[in-house]
Amino acid sequence: xxxxxSMNRKRAAVAVAGVLIxxxxxxxxxxxxxxxxxxxxxxxxxxxxxxxxxxxxVWEADLPGRGLSGPIVQGDSVIVTASSGYDDDRLHxxxxxxxxxxxxxxRQFQATGRTVTHAKMCVATPTPATDGExxxxxxxxxxxxxxxxxxxxxxxxxxxxxxxxxxxSLGMSSSPVVIDGTVVVQVESDAEAFAxxxxxxxxxxxxxxxxxxxxxxxxxxxxxxxDRRSAQVLLQSSAGLAAVDPHTGQQQWTFGPGASTIPSVxxxxxxxxxxxxxxxxxQPSADGTSVTVLQKVRGARPSTPSxxxxxxxxxxxxxxxxxxxxxxxxGKRLWQLRLRGRxxxxxxxxxxxxxxxxxxxxATVVRVTPDQGEIVSELDLGETILSSPxxxxxxxxxxxxxxxxxxxxxx
Numbered sequence: 460x461x462x463x464x465s466m467n468r469k470r471a472a473v474a475v476a477g478v479l480i481x482x483x484x485x486x487x488x489x490x491x492x493x494x495x496x497x498x499x500x501x502x503x504x505x506x507x508x509x510x511x512x513x514x515x516x517v518w519e520a521d522l523p524g525r526g527l528s529g530p531i532v533q534g535d536s537v538i539v540t541a542s543s544g545y546d547d548d549r550l551h552x553x554x555x556x557x558x559x560x561x562x563x564x565x566r567q568f569q570a571t572g573r574t575v576t577h578a579k580m581c582v583a584t585p586t587p588a589t590d591g592e593x594x595x596x597x598x599x600x601x602x603x604x605x606x607x608x609x610x611x612x613x614x615x616x617x618x619x620x621x622x623x624x625x626x627x628s629l630g631m632s633s634s635p636v637v638i639d640g641t642v643v644v645q646v647e648s649d650a651e652a653f654a655x656x657x658x659x660x661x662x663x664x665x666x667x668x669x670x671x672x673x674x675x676x677x678x679x680x681x682x683x684x685x686d687r688r689s690a691q692v693l694l695q696s697s698a699g700l701a702a703v704d705p706h707t708g709q710q711q712w713t714f715g716p717g718a719s720t721i722p723s724v725x726x727x728x729x730x731x732x733x734x735x736x737x738x739x740x741x742q743p744s745a746d747g748t749s750v751t752v753l754q755k756v757r758g759a760r761p762s763t764p765s766x767x768x769x770x771x772x773x774x775x776x777x778x779x780x781x782x783x784x785x786x787x788x789x790g791k792r793l794w795q796l797r798l799r800g801r802x803x804x805x806x807x808x809x810x811x812x813x814x815x816x817x818x819x820x821x822a823t824v825v826r827v828t829p830d831q832g833e834i835v836s837e838l839d840l841g842e843t844i845l846s847s848p849x850x851x852x853x854x855x856x857x858x859x860x861x862x863x864x865x866x867x868x869x870x
Contacts, residue, residue: 524543528585537863575630585635590659597633627649639690647673652696666708725766727787738755780797780801801817844857854866
């Protein structure tokens with residue numbers, strides 16, 4: 460091994476070690492939206508069960524209809540959405556108690572927009588979000604519904620009626636994010652495409668911007684403020700990546716050429732990892748007005764799952780179920796590991812492990828180091844899983860169409 464390679468290995472090991480220390484000592488927060496509060500699928504401070512077995516299942520709850528949306532966790536509540544009915548036009552928001560899985564409440568609504576989707580999808584594909592006081596449920600029909608934490612309706616926006624051309628025959632799947640009192644949604648199709656910031660309290664439009672007219676299934680991500688004046692929302696499309704001010708919708712910078720329309724951008728510290736020509740690693744400027752390309756990794760091509768970064772290790776799952784690890788610093792391939800099955804779910808990273816769920820219902824826990832990926836445990840849940848899991852309160856939550864499970868260490 461050359462001196463440069465040895466140095467890079469040491470840097471990678473130090474970076475991962477630093478993240479592991481952070482994960483062990485950080486606070487165990489709620490899981491507030493798709494891919495968690497940081498929209499990066501990293502569960503800081505969570506100690507999750509790495510030996511998955513039936514004995515690690517604390518409880519399971521039945522769900523109605525269908526749902527590809529992931530669960531979110533706020534305090535002592537787990538919230539999921541579902542859709543049902545002959546035309547898949549019945550919209551459900553369900554709340555379960557964290558402790559025992561009993562259903563606290565359920566609300567049902569009628570879709571106002573288009574409910575036609577691909578057979579693999581359903582109307583309840585986007586993951587909901589919460590700001591700690593309200594729940595924001597979004598659906599493929601472009602219905603955006605706000606309730607309080609007790610399920611009482613606060614406001615309802617039928618964006619499918621307001622903008623009937625913004626739909627496609629496969630279905631919409633972009634999940635909302637909530638930041639500084641603004642709910643941000645991407646509604647992008649070949650006929651009409653826009654992003655919108657909605658006031659979390661009133662449901663009124665704060666801003667609306669035109670987007671490239673092409674069907675997109677990616678979700679917004681949040682770039683924290685750090686040294687910049689304020690946080691930014693990252694919007695990804697076939698044209699590339701754009702950063703906008705969440706309060707005004709004003710564009711701060713753009714990156715091209717092009718990006719994937721399915722797996723979404725992720726953020727790790729001061730690095731932005733974009734599914735673009737494989738993976739492209741960007742670094743934003745200190746004033747938040749531009750970005751610099753640091754790495755282009757053409758060999759790492761995520762399929763449906765979005766990339767996850769753990770320390771210096773970028774992790775992607777391709778269409779054949781191969782988990783690839785590349786250095787965030789150098790782009791160099793570190794290792795590959797074949798998993799069983801195909802994957803739509805984005806994995807969750809916690810405590811130096813990656814928690815993966817295949818479409819066939821195989822749960823796989825992988826120990827991640829810069830040197831290798833090692834399968835620690837597997838559990839066949841026997842049901843189709845297309846949604847991304849949640850991690851909160853030292854527990855892991857995952858759902859199929861029919862079921863919601865809670866996994867935790869036995870006490």
